[in-house]
Amino acid sequence: MSTTIEPPANAVGKDAHWASTLERLRNRARPTLKLTICDDHAAKAALATAQYAERRIKEQAEQDPQSPEVKKAVRAAAAEVKKAQQAVDAASIVLTFQALERTALDKLKKDHPPTEEQAEDGHDWNLDTLGPALVAAASVDGITVQDATAFLETWSDAEAAALFQAAWDVQYESRLDLGKD
Numbered sequence: 001m002s003t004t005i006e007p008p009a010n011a012v013g014k015d016a017h018w019a020s021t022l023e024r025l026r027n028r029a030r031p032t033l034k035l036t037i038c039d040d041h042a043a044k045a046a047l048a049t050a051q052y053a054e055r056r057i058k059e060q061a062e063q064d065p066q067s068p069e070v071k072k073a074v075r076a077a078a079a080e081v082k083k084a085q086q087a088v089d090a091a092s093i094v095l096t097f098q099a100l101e102r103t104a105l106d107k108l109k110k111d112h113p114p115t116e117e118q119a120e121d122g123h124d125w126n127l128d129t130l131g132p133a134l135v136a137a138a139s140v141d142g143i144t145v146q147d148a149t150a151f152l153e154t155w156s157d158a159e160a161a162a163l164f165q166a167a168w169d170v171q172y173e174s175r176l177d178l179g180k181d
Helices: 010-012 018-026 041-063 066-092 102-110 116-120 127-138 147-155 157-172
Strands: 033-037 092-098
Touching: 018 147, 033 157, 041 066, 066 092, 092 127, 116 127, 127 147, 127 157, 147 157
Parallel strands: none
Antiparallel strands: 033 092
């Protein structure tokens, strides 16, 4: 049930366009977060090498900013970084996660209560079951609970943790700047 509430007069006094501000607030998109997976070690190494070479030539350019050779080398290094980045991008899988509505996240946590042992250890929910459910629910790409379970159980600890963390972190992403005048 949606009711239209008239803004307080002092709010309208501060912002003559309160209706448009309110509309923007109502239409905000939920935060998203991307997790990039690249298994091509050669492409990642080539990018790191190109970035290192670019930093070095830029340092040289600071010493001799008028040199045509150095300027040409800076452009060439930037082109190499761009080419190497494109190779990494082509080899990568990008997963996107979006924050759930707060009530949906709260329900998801309640649907996965801790085991007795987990509760004794101070946990508020069962990570074994919440993890896959949260990854699936937050996935924009359509990861299923079954897929998420398989990934979390078979990937290395670090990668499984990164997958869960991406789905978790987006839930607490803040785009606010408190205290700004």
